[in-house]
Amino acid sequence: MGKQDTLRIDGRDVAIDAERNLLELVRKAGIELPTFCYHSDLSIYGACRLCLVDIEGRGIQSACSTPPEPGMRLRTNTGELREIRRTTLELLLANHDGSCPTCIKSADCKLQALARRMGVDKVRFKAPTRPAPLDESSPALVRDPNKCVLCGDCVRVCNEIQGVGAIDFAYRGSQAAVVPAFGKQLGDVECVNCGQCAAFCPTGALAPRSETAAIWQALDDPRKKVVAQIAPAVRVALGEAFDQPAASQTTGRIVAALKAIGFDAVYDTSFTADLTVIEEGTEFLQRKVNGGILPQFTSCCPAWVKYAEQYYPDLLPNLSTCKSPQQMFGSLARQVLPRILDTAPEDLVVVSIMPCTAKKYEAQRSEFSQDGRRDVDAVMTTQELARMIQEAGLDFSSLEPESLDMPFGFHTGAGVIFGNSGGVSEAVLRFAVEKITGKPAGQVDFHEVRGEGGLREASLTVDGTEVRIAIVHGLANAKLVADQVRAGTAPYDLIEVMTCPGGCISGAGQPVAHNGHTRQDRARSLYEADKSLPLHRSQDNPFIDRCYQEHLGAVGGTVAHRLLHTHYHGRKRLESEALPLSEGNGDGKIQVKVCAGTACFLRGSQKLLHALLGYVEEHSLQNMVDVRANFCSEQCAAGPTVIIGDKVLQHCTLERVRDVLDAELANHQ
Amino acid sequence: MQMTHVEPRTRSDQFEAVCAIIERHGRQPAKLIPILQAVQDEYTYLPEEVLNFVATALAIPPARVFGVATFYTYFALEPKGKYVVRLCDGTACHVKDSIPILEALRSRLNLSEEHKTTPDMLFTVETVACLGACGLAPVVMVNGEVHSLMTPEKAESLIEDLKQAEAAAVAGEEG
Numbered sequence: 132m133g134k135q136d137t138l139r140i141d142g143r144d145v146a147i148d149a150e151r152n153l154l155e156l157v158r159k160a161g162i163e164l165p166t167f168c169y170h171s172d173l174s175i176y177g178a179c180r181l182c183l184v185d186i187e188g189r190g191i192q193s194a195c196s197t198p199p200e201p202g203m204r205l206r207t208n209t210g211e212l213r214e215i216r217r218t219t220l221e222l223l224l225a226n227h228d229g230s231c232p233t234c235i236k237s238a239d240c241k242l243q244a245l246a247r248r249m250g251v252d253k254v255r256f257k258a259p260t261r262p263a264p265l266d267e268s269s270p271a272l273v274r275d276p277n278k279c280v281l282c283g284d285c286v287r288v289c290n291e292i293q294g295v296g297a298i299d300f301a302y303r304g305s306q307a308a309v310v311p312a313f314g315k316q317l318g319d320v321e322c323v324n325c326g327q328c329a330a331f332c333p334t335g336a337l338a339p340r341s342e343t344a345a346i347w348q349a350l351d352d353p354r355k356k357v358v359a360q361i362a363p364a365v366r367v368a369l370g371e372a373f374d375q376p377a378a379s380q381t382t383g384r385i386v387a388a389l390k391a392i393g394f395d396a397v398y399d400t401s402f403t404a405d406l407t408v409i410e411e412g413t414e415f416l417q418r419k420v421n422g423g424i425l426p427q428f429t430s431c432c433p434a435w436v437k438y439a440e441q442y443y444p445d446l447l448p449n450l451s452t453c454k455s456p457q458q459m460f461g462s463l464a465r466q467v468l469p470r471i472l473d474t475a476p477e478d479l480v481v482v483s484i485m486p487c488t489a490k491k492y493e494a495q496r497s498e499f500s501q502d503g504r505r506d507v508d509a510v511m512t513t514q515e516l517a518r519m520i521q522e523a524g525l526d527f528s529s530l531e532p533e534s535l536d537m538p539f540g541f542h543t544g545a546g547v548i549f550g551n552s553g554g555v556s557e558a559v560l561r562f563a564v565e566k567i568t569g570k571p572a573g574q575v576d577f578h579e580v581r582g583e584g585g586l587r588e589a590s591l592t593v594d595g596t597e598v599r600i601a602i603v604h605g606l607a608n609a610k611l612v613a614d615q616v617r618a619g620t621a622p623y624d625l626i627e628v629m630t631c632p633g634g635c636i637s638g639a640g641q642p643v644a645h646n647g648h649t650r651q652d653r654a655r656s657l658y659e660a661d662k663s664l665p666l667h668r669s670q671d672n673p674f675i676d677r678c679y680q681e682h683l684g685a686v687g688g689t690v691a692h693r694l695l696h697t698h699y700h701g702r703k704r705l706e707s708e709a710l711p712l713s714e715g716n717g718d719g720k721i722q723v724k725v726c727a728g729t730a731c732f733l734r735g736s737q738k739l740l741h742a743l744l745g746y747v748e749e750h751s752l753q754n755m756v757d758v759r760a761n762f763c764s765e766q767c768a769a770g771p772t773v774i775i776g777d778k779v780l781q782h783c784t785l786e787r788v789r790d791v792l793d794a795e796l797a798n799h800q
Numbered sequence: 801m802q803m804t805h806v807e808p809r810t811r812s813d814q815f816e817a818v819c820a821i822i823e824r825h826g827r828q829p830a831k832l833i834p835i836l837q838a839v840q841d842e843y844t845y846l847p848e849e850v851l852n853f854v855a856t857a858l859a860i861p862p863a864r865v866f867g868v869a870t871f872y873t874y875f876a877l878e879p880k881g882k883y884v885v886r887l888c889d890g891t892a893c894h895v896k897d898s899i900p901i902l903e904a905l906r907s908r909l910n911l912s913e914e915h916k917t918t919p920d921m922l923f924t925v926e927t928v929a930c931l932g933a934c935g936l937a938p939v940v941m942v943n944g945e946v947h948s949l950m951t952p953e954k955a956e957s958l959i960e961d962l963k964q965a966e967a968a969a970v971a972g973e974e975g
């Protein structure tokens with residue numbers, strides 16, 4: 132090896148290792164160059180112009196988009212650079228509505244923090260803005276376009292990490308904005324509610340939707356019994372909001388805080404995660420033994436479920452039918468808690484505390500309501516819990532820890548590691564290995580499924596049975612694997628999908644991470660929590676056993692199926708009108724809608740449409756038949772879909788369409 | 801005045817044309833701009849449902865298609881009137897007082913910056929950056945036909961002529 136290459140930063144020599152750009156080097160040298168649009172996980176955009184450095188012989192350049200070269204000499208902190216940065220910030224602030232005290236992001240706002248750091252004390256420019264309306268259509272997020280500084284971070288996360296692309300830049304010049312397709316509302320497009328855009332947004336332009344008002348209201352109502360379930364990932368992150376060391380475990384204090392706030396009982400989503408392991412593990416082994424549909428995808432991440440429904444309707448039979456732990460808790464609570472807590476069923480209020488914004492969406496899916504009542508009434512994020520604790524004036528760090536309530540507070544380590552990418556797989560392995568071998572397994576930890584990569588593989592052989600697993604996080608990675616499954620080339624039995632980077636520990640509802648290793652710290656802390664618990668396998672949880680005996684019957688049995696399993700269906704991506712292909716407004720004609728959604732399109736609906744239009748013309752049916760192309764009839768698994776009048780035809784061929792149409796025409800006359 | 805008469809295309813013709821355009825460009829997302837140009841030639845503007853179809857066929861997010869379609873002023877997302885009146889506001893026309901002409905056109909048709917098309921879908925009034933006819937400034941173009949050395953009065957009578965021609969055509973059809 133030759134001599135190490137170096138360059139000079141502010142007069143100091145700095146060694147060049149594998150840094151991809153000057154920004155990484157400057158930061159390695161301990162200088163916190165300000166940035167807005169740079170994230171190491173995303174592509175480089177170079178738009179915010181804050182990371183400027185002065186390179187000898189080249190002048191002022193943005194550090195994030197300049198590769199390091201040996202011998203470069205650069206300065207990061209000259210008067211000129213400071214002046215440019217201040218002006219840039221002023222310009223950003225001029226475009227921003229500055230309603231900071233009432234902004235949900237106020238404490239975590241990068242724009243505010245940088246303005247303070249750079250000593251911006253006035254804004255000389257005023258933008259001629261007309262206030263844009265708030266977008267409150269999404270169950271998970273609130274969009275406030277007036278706070279957007281056009282850094283594009285959200286656009287890149289949604290495209291590059293999630294492969295969704297629900298929001299993008301539109302218009303130009305002073306009109307430029309980040310919007311969903313056709314300027315629609317976020318709730319009407321293909322957004323999967325993962326909230327990662329909000330986690331990356333440096334301002335309050337995208338933020339998790341708050342449900343605390345409704346929760347306070349329930350707490351204030353003396354007739355209501357309000358219970359909480361806490362997801363695994365919450366306990367290793369809440370402390371960050373109270374300046375506790377990153378990833379400190381706070382379960383006991385969370386319970387104490389919730390009780391002080393007025394919750395009647397506090398349970399653990401890890402309990403129903405244990406239940407999920409048993410049901411999902413059993414489902415997996417049955418598929419494996421009986422030659423069922425494999426690979427089996429996990430189904431506990433609602434953002435992934437919506438993504439699969441929108442983009443892979445043909446693979447829905449591969450999804451585990453298990454409800455997520457949150458929703459298992461919801462149905463079990465409705466079933467069991469009124470009796471335990473001695474309350475009328477209608478007075479039981481179930482609140483989840485989640486690291487996640489997509490869980491807000493999941494709780495309001497129609498599958499998870501009975502007789503018009505949601506199983507889970509409200510979902511608050513870790514951030515919202517922190518705000519409730521602050522609002523109640525509690526000194527979190529000095530609370531005396533309390534224990535969770537039984538029976539749904541009892542959990543094993545398997546239920547806790549669910550919050551990490553790889554955790555579900557490991558928990559299922561702890562169950563499955565024992566089932567396959569028929570004897571208690573000595574092994575608890577399966578290090579082969581742990582790790583940080585966005586697409587990992589593991590394979591192990593148990594008593595001659597090979598189990599091949601893929602673990603992915605980020606939907607762009609899920610897409611790679613799902614495409615393989617679709618093509619029949621995926622060499623896996625089980626595929627775990629988490630939408631958020633590293634799993635739920637980095638959910639968008641978690642406190643905003645302030646450094647690069649928060650994710651690793653939280654992951655480690657969850658594995659430590661597992662270690663410190665007495666039990667590590669879901670099947671060893673005695674309360675789960677009892678739950679089956681008293682309420683659920685057999686594992687995978689009829690009652691268990693009704694309460695713990697669900698179904699999925701193809702879902703359209705956009706709320707949009709059908710495209711009329713016949714003249715006139717269609718009044719009094721027979722309506723024929725041919726689906727041109729992606730699933731049907733791939734199955735040849737375009738040819739069908741072409742043939743149908745030919746048929747209509749050939750038989751001069753233009754005055755009787757109104758043909759439209761619509762965008763997803765939500766019957767994707769059985770496409771091409773054609774709707775004639777009120778008849779939905781699946782797996783449609785031209786012959787079918789002709790027959791049904793002819794019959795309708797005969798009726799019509 | 802000479803008006804080119806275009807055969808009205810049926811909706812199914814237009815849809816078939818869109819399919820052909822997409823195929824001709826090999827369903828390549830990289831060809832989005834030429835595809836949108838050709839689609840706009842077919843429809844005179846870019847209807848939302850058609851853009852959604854293009855996104856589906858190219859397997860790209862509709863938000864990206866919308867972004868491209870709104871970035872270029874050349875693309876229109878709203879249907880335009882039968883007569884598209886383009887007033888040049890390039891430097892040459894601007895210094896020769898194009899703005900009063902714009903104001904005259906707008907007030908005559910009850911239009912504004914936001915509302916560019918009359919409710920009866922007859923007229924759209926837009927400004928463009930330079931029509932390349934600076935020697936004849938100020939210039940107004942109606943459906944591709946250039947009218948030079950305009951004044952507010954001339955612009956108004958141009959609109960009046962078109963309105964009368966339309967009324968006559970309608971009367972002719974009915975009578």
Ligand code: SF4
Binds near residue numbers: 289
């Ligand atoms: S919530 Fe997720 S899917 Fe929705 S816009 Fe944000 S990043 Fe994209």
Ligand code: SF4
Binds near residue numbers: 431488631
């Ligand atoms: S990975 Fe976890 S936190 Fe992220 S969307 Fe899925 S369930 Fe929610």
Ligand code: FES
Binds near residue numbers: 701762765
């Ligand atoms: S694409 Fe969903 S039903 Fe056709």
